Amino acid sequence: MRKALLLVATVLLYALPSLAAGTPYLIHVLVLCCVYAIPAVGLNLMLGYAGLVSLGHMAFAGIGAYAAAVLMVDAKLGFWAALALGVAAAGASGAAIGAVCLRFRSHFFMIVTLAFGLMLYSVMNNWDDVTRGAQGFPGIPRPAPLGSLSFGPLQNFYYLALTAALAAFAVQWRVVRSDYGRTLMALRQDERLAAARGVNAMLYKTSVFALGSAIAGLGGILHVSFLRVAAPATFNLAESINAVLIVVVGGAGSLAGPALGALVFVGLPEYLRVANEWRLVVFGALLVLLVLFAPRGLAGLIPSGKK
Amino acid sequence: MPAAVLEQTINGLMSGSVYVLVALGMVLIYGVMHVLNFAHGVLFMLGGYVCHFFFTRVTGSYALSVLLSMGVLALVGIALERGVFRPLHGNLRNQVIASLGLILVIENLVVAVWGPNALQMKVPATEQLVPLGALRFPLQHLLVILVTFAVVAALFLFLKFSKPGTAIRAASQDRLAAMVVGIPVERIDWTTFALGTALAALGGALIGPLFLVFPLMGDAPMVKGLAGILLGGMGSVPGAVIGGLLIGVVESLSTLVLPTDYRDSVAFVVMVLILLARPQGIFGVRVRGED
Numbered sequence: 001m002r003k004a005l006l007l008v009a010t011v012l013l014y015a016l017p018s019l020a021a022g023t024p025y026l027i028h029v030l031v032l033c034c035v036y037a038i039p040a041v042g043l044n045l046m047l048g049y050a051g052l053v054s055l056g057h058m059a060f061a062g063i064g065a066y067a068a069a070v071l072m073v074d075a076k077l078g079f080w081a082a083l084a085l086g087v088a089a090a091g092a093s094g095a096a097i098g099a100v101c102l103r104f105r106s107h108f109f110m111i112v113t114l115a116f117g118l119m120l121y122s123v124m125n126n127w128d129d130v131t132r133g134a135q136g137f138p139g140i141p142r143p144a145p146l147g148s149l150s151f152g153p154l155q156n157f158y159y160l161a162l163t164a165a166l167a168a169f170a171v172q173w174r175v176v177r178s179d180y181g182r183t184l185m186a187l188r189q190d191e192r193l194a195a196a197r198g199v200n201a202m203l204y205k206t207s208v209f210a211l212g213s214a215i216a217g218l219g220g221i222l223h224v225s226f227l228r229v230a231a232p233a234t235f236n237l238a239e240s241i242n243a244v245l246i247v248v249v250g251g252a253g254s255l256a257g258p259a260l261g262a263l264v265f266v267g268l269p270e271y272l273r274v275a276n277e278w279r280l281v282v283f284g285a286l287l288v289l290l291v292l293f294a295p296r297g298l299a300g301l302i303p304s305g306k307k
Numbered sequence: 308m309p310a311a312v313l314e315q316t317i318n319g320l321m322s323g324s325v326y327v328l329v330a331l332g333m334v335l336i337y338g339v340m341h342v343l344n345f346a347h348g349v350l351f352m353l354g355g356y357v358c359h360f361f362f363t364r365v366t367g368s369y370a371l372s373v374l375l376s377m378g379v380l381a382l383v384g385i386a387l388e389r390g391v392f393r394p395l396h397g398n399l400r401n402q403v404i405a406s407l408g409l410i411l412v413i414e415n416l417v418v419a420v421w422g423p424n425a426l427q428m429k430v431p432a433t434e435q436l437v438p439l440g441a442l443r444f445p446l447q448h449l450l451v452i453l454v455t456f457a458v459v460a461a462l463f464l465f466l467k468f469s470k471p472g473t474a475i476r477a478a479s480q481d482r483l484a485a486m487v488v489g490i491p492v493e494r495i496d497w498t499t500f501a502l503g504t505a506l507a508a509l510g511g512a513l514i515g516p517l518f519l520v521f522p523l524m525g526d527a528p529m530v531k532g533l534a535g536i537l538l539g540g541m542g543s544v545p546g547a548v549i550g551g552l553l554i555g556v557v558e559s560l561s562t563l564v565l566p567t568d569y570r571d572s573v574a575f576v577v578m579v580l581i582l583l584a585r586p587q588g589i590f591g592v593r594v595r596g597e598d
Contacts, residue, residue, distance in 0.1 A: 053403060241407050245404075283411060291405045
């Protein structure tokens, strides 16, 4: 039943541009949903499953995006190689910085991740020679064509973003249903007990930090490739907080959570056509209400098949 | 002392004082309720706006506006404690997430009401210059430092000798034991919250005339205040004072040797390095967040 539903939804999402021909605005919004959902998947693995509340998550998306941008524009590397290297750079910096952050726990961990997020933002904003500074990094190419499929047209970029998002969700599903994922959940529930059972907590937590950061990097690269420009503001503290909110509103620790969260965060205000500050007021209030009355997020409100 | 060093030291003490006011509020609230309120920065900002409102619309007296702003923010603090943080008692993660939601709500409500542009507050003390050695500083700079020191001294006396102050210390040392000896901890909770948000409002109201009142004015003081708290030792009130001042002076002096663009990062580099070497901070009570 659930599998059939998932299949229908996937087919519908792919068929949408043909069904709703002549609505570039809708496709545009859906692309944005995808590029917001991808980093949220990475954060969901860290926050929802391993219990690591990182307040600097989008900075790692920024590392991926800027690394890919420099490789493509300055080193004249092709898009797909730059994508792979950018994701690797985000993952590697996630491992390195995560190893430092994870020496701290609970509140301390949050503050240290926040501090690293701000430091990375400051580098993106000020290292003019490499990142082009506060003005943003212009001229980022759209993905190189695959065979005869060019990603210049909006509709084709949508297919790419959707595929990337589905891939991220597939990775999340694989991880959560594996021994590795179960170990992460055990660490979240009782780290001492898990450690006593022989789990190397530091190794597991660092690896999920790296994995989450790499997935964030993928989202960041697609985001800047879609906008054709990388701006530091896409990866600042406010965006990192938004990523936490997307995960929590959607339902931290649920497979569909990031998709629901991104849909609500990007899609709802576009639908309601409200001014930006009111959208964030509504979103913030929704978040507080959810935390107070439905701590499992929107995904938790949907009755599950098995009880 | 060369003039540049003196200038940056005074600047550092001034911004450090503001960090201290933010840090004190957060550390008191953390001590008593174990809540890390990330919305403290936007409450600081709201304090600046409320002070601006009273100063320009209601009364021409700056001192009175500052006090009124503290009073209003104390009420906001009580409302938040009652409505949001008390129901989430004991759930660290959800309290933090709720405070992130409050950032969005408060910050964007302020933008909706007052607009996104910075507002000016023309207070006479910003125009008046005071000679100090070879340099002259605006009186407001020194006022920020002096008021903060006075408030810190008063707070120490309050916590040390008064009955409610002793009760706050008792509740933060051991909540259960405090209940057993008959301390009304729930009343202590909202009192502490009101005190903390009033201190944040004081910070916003003091800095407003110098650096304008704008929606993001609380972000830097909040994160620097957090860095100060961690540096001083989480849960330690003297630690928050020393840590906040240290961050202010170090980042200000760093501009003498480093590009000013990286001024904000200096505080965090210092914080992370010190914490790695000495995880409990200078006056540490808790180690690396383990409770």
